[in-house]
Amino acid sequence: MRKNRNLVxxxxxxxxxxxxxxxxSITQAATPAATTQKGETFVIGTDTPLAAVASFSVVITxxxxxxxxxxxxxxxxxGPATIDFARFDGLQTLIDISSVPVGTYxxxxxxxxxxxxxxxxxxxxxxxxxxxxxxxQYITPTLTSYTITRNFPLHPIVVSQTEPVGIRMDxxxxxxxxxxxxxxxxxxxxxxxxxxxGPNAPGALIDxxxxxxxxxxxxxxxxxxxxxxxxxxxxxxTNQTQWDGDATINELNSSTIVEISGTLTxxxxxxxxxxxTILSQNGFYAGGLATFxxxxxxxxxxxxxxxxxxxxxTTGLTLGEIATVDLSDTDNYFIRWNKHKLPxxxxxxxxxxxxxxxxxxxxVGGPASGAASxxxxxxxxxxxxxxxxxxxxxxxSVKVGKDTFQMKVxxxxxxxxxxxxxxxLTGITAFRYGYTGLGSIHGGDxxxxxxxxxxxxxxxxxxxxxxxxxxxx
Numbered sequence: 001m002r003k004n005r006n007l008v009x010x011x012x013x014x015x016x017x018x019x020x021x022x023x024x025s026i027t028q029a030a031t032p033a034a035t036t037q038k039g040e041t042f043v044i045g046t047d048t049p050l051a052a053v054a055s056f057s058v059v060i061t062x063x064x065x066x067x068x069x070x071x072x073x074x075x076x077x078x079g080p081a082t083i084d085f086a087r088f089d090g091l092q093t094l095i096d097i098s099s100v101p102v103g104t105y106x107x108x109x110x111x112x113x114x115x116x117x118x119x120x121x122x123x124x125x126x127x128x129x130x131x132x133x134x135x136x137q138y139i140t141p142t143l144t145s146y147t148i149t150r151n152f153p154l155h156p157i158v159v160s161q162t163e164p165v166g167i168r169m170d171x172x173x174x175x176x177x178x179x180x181x182x183x184x185x186x187x188x189x190x191x192x193x194x195x196x197x198g199p200n201a202p203g204a205l206i207d208x209x210x211x212x213x214x215x216x217x218x219x220x221x222x223x224x225x226x227x228x229x230x231x232x233x234x235x236x237x238t239n240q241t242q243w244d245g246d247a248t249i250n251e252l253n254s255s256t257i258v259e260i261s262g263t264l265t266x267x268x269x270x271x272x273x274x275x276x277t278i279l280s281q282n283g284f285y286a287g288g289l290a291t292f293x294x295x296x297x298x299x300x301x302x303x304x305x306x307x308x309x310x311x312x313x314t315t316g317l318t319l320g321e322i323a324t325v326d327l328s329d330t331d332n333y334f335i336r337w338n339k340h341k342l343p344x345x346x347x348x349x350x351x352x353x354x355x356x357x358x359x360x361x362x363x364v365g366g367p368a369s370g371a372a373s374x375x376x377x378x379x380x381x382x383x384x385x386x387x388x389x390x391x392x393x394x395x396x397s398v399k400v401g402k403d404t405f406q407m408k409v410x411x412x413x414x415x416x417x418x419x420x421x422x423x424x425l426t427g428i429t430a431f432r433y434g435y436t437g438l439g440s441i442h443g444g445d446x447x448x449x450x451x452x453x454x455x456x457x458x459x460x461x462x463x464x465x466x467x468x469x470x471x472x473x
């Protein structure tokens with residue numbers, strides 16, 4: 001029932017499209033000839049959180065894959081990147097795609113920046129006080145290791161011309177950040193679980209790719225976006241692509257910012273979208289967790305947003321800070337979910353200024369001029385998004401016939417959600433990492449439910465609609 005993971009001590013990369021990128025490309029150890037056949041490799045990142053930890057950021061300078069039989073080394077990261085590992089929380093995010101020589105690579109080495117120009121690691125945690133808005137406190141942690149070597153003797157990375165292959169890295173903050181008597185010590189002994197995945201494996205699914213639209217091709221029902229390191233990507237849509245909020249490709253333009261879920265295809269730099277959400281139509285987007293809602297009951301006039309994602313990064317906002325978002329009667333509200341796939345009992349759920357809650361994952365969009373400072377952001381669009389909530393299953397609460405159970409949330413979001421919440425499952429809920437269905441979940445289990453936190457309009461209770469349910473160690 002539990003995950004069978006290969007635990008590795010290190011710091012690895014987990015890059016979202018919103019991560020701040022820097023630096024030039026890294027030179028390969030052995031430059032291949034111009035005629036060398038190449039294939040596509042990709043890197044997917046996610047994490048397992050720790051209570052109260054809001055941010056853990058480091059600079060990754062290299063991910064090198066080696067064929068130990070020949071000594072040939074290639075590089076899976078196109079350039080150094082500053083990564084906040086804590087922002088994923090159960091969501092799998094595209095890190096990078098690289099074109100490397102065809103071959104079999106059975107070793108991966110990751111390097112964390114230690115040069116004078118490299119940014120120091122940063123660890124942020126949530127400070128709460130009854131009745132007052134929470135704040136984020138930062139310290140400079142001490143890492144026990146700056147490189148990691150991972151061997152794949154039985155399941156190597158086999159790069160071919162026919163389809164991409166990649167690695168999935170799950171950063172376990174819970175086991176990495178050292179705590180003594182309930183206090184964070186500042187020492188980080190990073191633990192990663194790494195596996196090789198094919199393009200159609202569950203571990204290769206991209207849950208969250210936030211990016212701006214460049215051009216739209218209505219004839220081919222596709223559009224281009226800019227991803228990591230400034231690389232241009234083509235997003236293909238099909239008859240199976242779900243557009244949240246009843247949007248269509250006709251609504252996209254060069255001021256649109258979208259969130260994409262999907263899988264890599266055999267074509268270079270192409271993603272087939274399974275779900276698309278419009279986050280902004282006005283060129284500005286910020287996303288993160290709601291930490292405080294004003295007022296706490298009835299319709300909200302504003303809320304505090306811990307900013308984990310930002311496009312563009314040239315406004316008055318900064319990643320890792322708490323910004324106040326002012327609301328108006330003209331704001332539009334959306335849910336990143338197909339309402340037709342909800343259980344009948346939950347199909348009437350709505351999201352608006354009366355349904356805002358601390359702990360919700362929220363995206364806001366509007367004109368960049370409305371984000372000149374963190375003290376009062378004005379927006380036009382508010383979107384409720386998936387997030388990974390970690391907690392303990394309440395004894396006796398699992399109801400197989402009713403597709404529900406209760407959990408007590410911990411992790412970062414648990415500081416904002418003190419109450420026990422009801423989890424509702426749907427016909428498309430997926431069980432991962434050892435769980436095979438609701439019947440395999442038991443009281444006392446540590447689980448992660450990736451889904452939507454929302455207020456039940458019938459009684460005001462806080463509920464969680466699960467998209468994924470993960471077994472955790």
